[in-house]
Amino acid sequence: MNEYLVIILIIVIVLIFNNLNAKIRKLEKEVSDLNAKIGKITDTETFRGKTQSDKNSLPSQTPIDTPYNKEEQIPVSHETLPASDQKEWMSPVFDFLKQNVLTIIGIFTLVLGIGYFVKYAIDKNWIGETARAGIGLCTGAGIILTGHFLRKNYAVFASIITGGGIAVLYFTATIAFREYHLFTQNTAFLITSVITAVSIILSYYYKSEVLMIFSLLGGFAAPLMISTGQSNYPFLFIYLSLLNTGMLVAAYLRNWKNIGWTAFILTSLYLFYWSTEKPELLTIVFYMISYIIFYIFALQDYFKKNTLAVFSILMLAMINFSGIVGPVYIFNELEHEPVIIFPIIFALVNAIFFFRENMEKNFGIPYSVFTGITVSLITIAFAIQFKAHLITSVWAIEATLLLFIWKKTGHTIFKNCFYLLFPLLITAQIITWTEYFNEKKLNIIFNPVFLTSLVTVISTITNLFLLKSTHRESRQNNNFAEGSITIASYGIIYIALLSELTYHISGMPWEALIHVGLMFSIYYIFILLLLRKKMDLPPVFQNIFIYFFLFLLGINSSVSVLSVVTAILAKKLHTGFYLLHFFQWIPFIYLYVRVIPSSDFHRTKISYWVLALTGVIVVSCGLHHSYLLVFAQDTPHSYKIREHFNILYLPIIWTILASIFMYTGLKKNITEYSKTGFALIGIMVLKLYAHDVWQMDNISRVIAFIILGVILLLSSFTFQRLKNIIKNMVDKKDQNDGETQTPPD
Missing domain, CATH: 1.20.5 (Single alpha-helices involved in coiled-coils or other helix-helix interfaces)
Known part of the structure; x- marks a missing residue:
């Protein structure tokens, strides 16, 4: 019922x-x-209005040559960006989905409904296995015929309907082979190939790219549908090569772009899986065939109109780099040489088009693209030859290439692809650094880990210079992405160099490791501040780096150098190692004399206090550590020497430094330095009378008080004299200004 x-x-x-x-x-x-x-x-009213307007404006108008877009006949300005940059590149996809989502859901639901109906009929034993396959084939054919009759008035709807019918045919053939065993694998493959060929012919006949995509999806899925688990890779890739050749012909005749990307992604998945599953030399042949097919696909517009569209450029970048990974991986697994043959071959292919553009004096977008790809491939060849890690090196250079193409073309899709690839590069580089923990003995510099890091460092530095011209615009627009990439880039360079350095001195005591790491960090920040103008370093970054530099300098002078002195007294380090810390004075003095005055570091008052505090720590700790190293013979004896220095000499040092601060504050009219000097004297006096005076013997007490008294009196006299000189200069200036402003009698 x-x-x-x-x-x-x-x-x-x-x-x-x-x-x-x-x-x-x-x-x-x-x-x-x-x-x-x-x-x-x-049309009649427009013609009348135009005629009247032409009559009125004829005497006063002069002919002007205005460039027109050939397709839309709309005047375009020479200064505007290409049309592809003015709209979102994904908008056609979203428009298609919005307009046809009900159709897609409907055909999917219909196929499911038919499937459930057939299942119900099977459960009731209405039909046998052969009849089930026949019903499926007839249903698929019926849906295709329905789409055929609707194609004139409802083209897109008919394409989706036809695609659903093709899907029914594929699934029917698969179930008939895998579940019912109605025919052999060769017969099943022949049936699915015929279905694919028919669907491609229908796509070309209907001029439907949507149906062509359905056909390709079915064609690539067919080998999986009829697979029995036995690997027959040569036969599989002969089939895929023929399928891609058909795609290339259809794409060239109909100027379809999306089918090429669909085929490229699916082919790459097959090839990469095959390379990791069963690496063999035959695979490289299919890599080369795929490279040729998709390289020709990417150059369609170039051959026809001598131009390169956005997605054609992206395809060129993708196929050149993905085509290297598989063959190089196979050569490394099979231990064949030379692996650089593949990037060199691809570089020569691109160099042909580069020289063609150069000979014809065409220095437009194609010239820049072929130049960038050629240079990138040669760089990868050198990196691979020196045994750098493949994926990390390829991603690093490809990221730089995408950024370079964006700078040359202005198409934001390449910048967005760079944003997507950069985090992957960081992840791959971090994985590469972990090999420092596994490798026991690596050569200095010429080892796979550091050479990979070196490629990433060079790529990152290039990225920073390519982004240099956009930093100002990014700061105005508060571009979080570029700011994050800039910070991450500095971090990559820092960790890459520090990791290599730390690995090769890892056998030294931990005091030496910490001290060398801090010294490296100090000089790294110092170099960044030296190159701040060339790198267009934002003022905020400059101030952060200066504060961080002063912090590291204080930590190194107080804690790290003291641990080094202790290790030297314990005979764990050589005395000469102590001399290393004196090199921190060079960047500190240069920073104080040249860098800080030319920056806006002193825009806040706290900066003077931080700078003065760092100076006090560096001078006090430097003299303390030197005194300890000279007069202490061993670690137990050093405690008494340290206490003697802190009680007797440290107040004198602080008094001298306080006097210098107050003198500098008065001379340069910087009240914060004067306040710093008075604060330091206050701390010194409090320390002297609250603690030190009770720890001294009588002779030390007399010497300390006399020296401190003389210093304080001389400082006071100097300040009074300097204050009078400044007061006289101000009074004289005011008097001269008054005489100048008074009119003669």
């Missing part, structure tokens, strides 16, 4: 649909006639 109700319901739905379809066609005809009448009226 239920079956009869379903049949009656289907008949009613068909009748209703047919009735509605007839009414819709009638309405479409009426709307079409009405549009035709309105168009005639509008």
Whole structure:
């Protein structure tokens, strides 16, 4: 009874649909006639208005040559960006989905409904296995015929309907082979190949790229559908090569772009899986065939119009780099040489087009693209020859290439691809650094880990200079992405160099490791500040680096150097190692004399206090450590020497430094330095009278008080004299200004 109700319901739905379809066609005809009448009226009025306007403006107008877009006949400005940059490149996809989402869901639901109906019929034992396959094939053919009859008035709808019918045929053939065993694997493959060929022919005949994509998806899925688990890779890739060749012909004749990307992604997945599953030399042949097919696909516009579209450039970059990874991986696994043959071959291919553009003096976008790809491939060849890690090196250079192409073309898609690839590069580089923990003995510099890091460092530095011109715009627009990439780039360079350095001195005591790491960090920040103008370093970054430099300098002078002195006294380090810390004075003095005055570091008052505190720590600790190293014979004896220095000499040092601060503050009219000097004297006096005086013997007490008293009196006298000189200069200046402003009698 239920079956009869379903049949009656289907008949009613068909009748209703047919009735509605007839009414819709009638309405479409009426709307079409009405549009035709309105168009005639509008054209007549436009012609009259234009004629009248031409008559009125004829005497005063001069002819102007305005460039026009050939397709839209709209005037375009020479200064505007290409049309592809003015709109989102994903908008056509979203428009297609919005307009056809119901159709896609509908055909998917219909296929499921048919499947459930067949399952229900099987459960009731209505039909046998052969009949089931026959029903599936007939249903798929019926859906395709339905799409064929609807193609004239509903092109996209018909393409989706036809794609659903093709899917039914694929699934029917698969189930008939895998579940019912109605025919052999060769027969199943032949059937799926025929389905693929028919679907491609229908796509070309209907001029439907949507249907072509469905056909490709089915064609690439067919080997998986009929697979028995036995690897017959040569046969598989002969089939895929023929499928890609058909795609290339259709894409060239119909100028379809999306099918090429679909085929490229699916082919790459097959090739990469095959390379890792069973690396063999035969695979390289199919890599080369795929490279040729997709390279020609990417150059369609170049051959036709001597131009390169956005996605053509992206395809060139992708195919040149992905085509290297597989063959080089196979050569490394099979231990064949030379692996650089593949990037060199690809570089020569691109160099041909580069020289062609150069000979014809065409220095536009194609010239820049072929130049960038050629140089990148040669760089990869050198990196691979020196045994750098493949994926990390390829991603580093490809990221730089994408950024370079963006700078040359202005197409934001390349910048977005760079943003997506950069985090992957960082992840790959971090994995590469972990090999320092696993390798026991690596050569200095010429080892795979550091050479890979070196490629990443060079790529990162290049990226920073390519982004240099956009830093100002990024700061105005508060571009978080570029700011994050800049910070991450400095971090990559820092960790890459520090990791190599730390690895090769890892056998030294931990005091030496910490001290060398801090010294390296100090000089790294110092170099960044030296190159701040060339790198267009934002003022905020400059101030952060200066504060961080002073912090590291203070930590190194107080804690790290003291641990080094202790290790030297314990005979764990050589005395000469102590001399290393004196090199920190060079960047500190240069920073104070040249870098800080030319920056806006002193825009806040706290900066003077931080700078003064760092100076006090560096001078005090430097003299303390030197005194300890000279007079202490061993570690136990050093405690008494240290206490003696802190009680007797440290107040004198602080008093001298405080006097220098106060003198500098008065001379340069910087009140913060004067305040710093007075604060330091206050701390010294408090320390002297609260602690030190009770720890001294009588002779030390007399010496300390006399020296401190003399220093304080001389400082006071100097300040009074300097203050009077400044006061006299100000009074004289005011008097001269008054005489100048007084008119003569």
